[in-house]
Amino acid sequence: MAARIVPYTTESSQPKREVNVDQTAAPSGPVGPTRQRRGSLEDRIMKQAFLLPAVILLIALVIFPLLWSLGISFTDIQRGGAARAGPGLLGLGFDLTGGNYARLLRDQRLHIATFNTVFFVFVGVTIQYALGLFLAMVLDQPFKGRNVARVIFLLPMMTTPVAVGYLGRMFFDPARSPIADLLRRVPAMFGAGPIAVPWLTNPDYARWTIVLIESWQWTPFMTLLLLAGLQTIPSQLYEAARVDGATALQVFRSIIFPLLLPISVTAILIRGLEIFKIIDIIVVSTGGGPGSSTESLTMYVFRTALTFGNYGYAAAIAFVLLVLIVVFTTIFLTVARMITLRVN
Amino acid sequence: MHGRKMWRLALVYLFVIFWSFIVLFPFFWLITTSFKTPIAVARGPLYLPFIDFAPTGEHWEYLFTSQRDTVLRHFRNSLIVALGSTLLAVVLGAMAGYGLSRFRYHWRLTGWRNDGIAFWIISNRFLPPAAFVVPFLILYTTAGLIDTHIGLIIAYTMFNVPFAVWIMRDFFNGLPIDLEESARVDGATRWQAFTRIVLPLSTPGIVAVSIFSFIFSWNEFLYALMLTNYDAITLPVLIAGQNTNRGIEWWFISALTLVAVMPVVLIGLFLERFITRGLMAGAVKG
Numbered sequence: 231m232a233a234r235i236v237p238y239t240t241e242s243s244q245p246k247r248e249v250n251v252d253q254t255a256a257p258s259g260p261v262g263p264t265r266q267r268r269g270s271l272e273d274r275i276m277k278q279a280f281l282l283p284a285v286i287l288l289i290a291l292v293i294f295p296l297l298w299s300l301g302i303s304f305t306d307i308q309r310g311g312a313a314r315a316g317p318g319l320l321g322l323g324f325d326l327t328g329g330n331y332a333r334l335l336r337d338q339r340l341h342i343a344t345f346n347t348v349f350f351v352f353v354g355v356t357i358q359y360a361l362g363l364f365l366a367m368v369l370d371q372p373f374k375g376r377n378v379a380r381v382i383f384l385l386p387m388m389t390t391p392v393a394v395g396y397l398g399r400m401f402f403d404p405a406r407s408p409i410a411d412l413l414r415r416v417p418a419m420f421g422a423g424p425i426a427v428p429w430l431t432n433p434d435y436a437r438w439t440i441v442l443i444e445s446w447q448w449t450p451f452m453t454l455l456l457l458a459g460l461q462t463i464p465s466q467l468y469e470a471a472r473v474d475g476a477t478a479l480q481v482f483r484s485i486i487f488p489l490l491l492p493i494s495v496t497a498i499l500i501r502g503l504e505i506f507k508i509i510d511i512i513v514v515s516t517g518g519g520p521g522s523s524t525e526s527l528t529m530y531v532f533r534t535a536l537t538f539g540n541y542g543y544a545a546a547i548a549f550v551l552l553v554l555i556v557v558f559t560t561i562f563l564t565v566a567r568m569i570t571l572r573v574n
Numbered sequence: 575m576h577g578r579k580m581w582r583l584a585l586v587y588l589f590v591i592f593w594s595f596i597v598l599f600p601f602f603w604l605i606t607t608s609f610k611t612p613i614a615v616a617r618g619p620l621y622l623p624f625i626d627f628a629p630t631g632e633h634w635e636y637l638f639t640s641q642r643d644t645v646l647r648h649f650r651n652s653l654i655v656a657l658g659s660t661l662l663a664v665v666l667g668a669m670a671g672y673g674l675s676r677f678r679y680h681w682r683l684t685g686w687r688n689d690g691i692a693f694w695i696i697s698n699r700f701l702p703p704a705a706f707v708v709p710f711l712i713l714y715t716t717a718g719l720i721d722t723h724i725g726l727i728i729a730y731t732m733f734n735v736p737f738a739v740w741i742m743r744d745f746f747n748g749l750p751i752d753l754e755e756s757a758r759v760d761g762a763t764r765w766q767a768f769t770r771i772v773l774p775l776s777t778p779g780i781v782a783v784s785i786f787s788f789i790f791s792w793n794e795f796l797y798a799l800m801l802t803n804y805d806a807i808t809l810p811v812l813i814a815g816q817n818t819n820r821g822i823e824w825w826f827i828s829a830l831t832l833v834a835v836m837p838v839v840l841i842g843l844f845l846e847r848f849i850t851r852g853l854m855a856g857a858v859k860g
Binding site: 272273276277279280281283284285287288291292294295296298299302309364365368369371373375379380381382383384385386387388389390391392393395396397400401405406407408410411446451454455458500503504506507509510513514527528531532535536541544545547548549551552555 | 582583586587589590593594596597598599600601603604607615616617618619621666667669670672673674677679691695698700701702703704705706707708709710711712713728729731732735736739763764765768789792793795796799800809810813814824827831834835838839841842843846849850853854
């Protein structure tokens with residue numbers, strides 16, 4: 231992912247910037263004064279003092295809980311120690327078991343949640359990338375009011391996801407929403423009856439509705455990143471292409487797509503990873519329903535742990551999500567690397 | 575040729591206005607709904623105040639009189655938690671970012687140098703919160719951190735620090751080291767050079783980190799739901815909770831949602847510049 235776009239230089243143009251920008255190409259990053267003064271005791275202490283607090287925090291709050299959680303997933307630990315017959319392993323109150331992982335295989339609800347999560351990621355990322363790229367290309371044109379438009383486009387991203395979920399619920403209400411109104415009035419113009427869409431009450435529709443709500447909020451993210459990428463493409467390239475008589479499609483294929491590839495990879499990866507964690511919008515808009523048909527994995531983990539108090543099984547589901555994320559990232563980056571190689 | 579340009583501009587405006595409408599109309603709907611009577615909401619979509627329906631301020635009055643203490647309490651919770659974790663993320667992020675930008679590290683255990691360490695740090699940001707639900711529940715219950723501000727601050731800092739380190743490191747890489755070096759020649763310690771020279775020059779980076787940390791913590795839902803139950807409940811949990819009480823009172827929820835969304839939307843409106851920059855630093859260098 232060697233993106234060589236230099237964000238700050240566009241405005242605050244610091245001459246020194248270029249020196250360190252290409253971190254991926256340099257064998258190792260910094261060009262600090264340490265090279266000269268390696269021996270100084272103060273420097274050796276400060277070197278650790280700067281980095282260690284953050285590292286210790288991450289080890290304590292990320293690495294340690296993850297390993298612990300892996301352990302829990304092989305036990306039958308319940309909330310509050312739960313009622314059980316024997317004293318358990320070494321009198322600790324729980325037993326070691328592979329049962330959680332065996333249960334994963336036959337748990338229908340988990341399979342649905344997994345399907346939903348993957349659906350949200352793929353459909354969501356596709357919609358957001360396509361729409362985001364289109365809007366970025368629109369915003370890349372010179373026109374009056376461009377800065378205002380950029381601020382407006384950004385707003386959904388700032389909005390609390392729970393609030394976005396409520397908005398979704400209001401707008402996809404079957405009777406009293408503006409969308410229902412639109413689907414009544416437009417057909418009426420052609421003498422047809424209202425189109426009734428079970429936006430949030432039919433699982434097959436609700437999955438799409440959730441993606442639409444998510445995309446309303448997060449398309450701006452794609453737009454902003456891709457716009458910044460577009461703005462680094464020198465205008466001479468477009469002019470040269472026009473002189474050569476290239477069609478719009480050719481310009482897109484031979485200039486925009488390859489030059490936008492690195493930032494596209496990053497943007498898609500970030501969005502994909504974020505959608506894997508989706509919960510707030512679903513909780514508020516469908517509540518995971520009807521039944522548990524629109525639940526995401528995160529939501530199922532949460533319910534298993536908090537509602538049912540089954541810690542062991544919740545931990546096991548969480549690892550399914552984690553494995554899914556790692557697999558997705560690996561495959562995506564491999565494919566991205568192959569495409570990049572072919573394009574260059 | 576000129577005509578073609580005009581067409582193009584017209585199309586651009588058409589799309590911009592269309593998407594702006596898609597973005598802004600929900601906010602318009604939220605605002606008008608908060609001024610509708612329950613009957614007006616039940617009568618179906620009514621669009622224009624004064625024409626389609628007579629606006630009422632009763633829900634806002636309710637929010638700021640009988641509900642005032644509740645709303646204020648949760649607003650304060652959100653504020654304390656967001657500011658606390660932002661402060662921690664900025665401090666830890668600036669320090670680690672500076673370290674990674676100015677020193678050479680080599681962790682023998684993993685074989686990572688600076689880039690490897692930085693990559694490991696940012697990758698923590700993308701781990702699913704679900705993986706932490708169980709250990710955090712047990713840990714927090716044992717440590718008595720459930721339903722406390724400090725508990726939420728710690729949890730959010732864990733998510734804010736990776737991004738803070740990433741942005742600050744990128745920012746420091748762009749700062750010339752000459753100033754620090756001359757200060758050190760003049761006898762300043764490294765810490766003094768960092769706090770008196772580097773940090774003041776890094777305001778844009780710090781602002782970007784603060785905005786991201788604040789917005790993330792302000793909007794966060796899963797951990798707040800999991801780790802609080804009364805005292806420390808933040809606004810997103812309060813809003814989500816309205817779902818079950820006495821059916822859905824859209825008019826009241828709309829007002830409440832506006833209160834919750836207002837601070838972050840204002841940040842977006844006035845500090846857009848920093849947000850775009852921070853995003854770029856965070857994403858483009860990936």
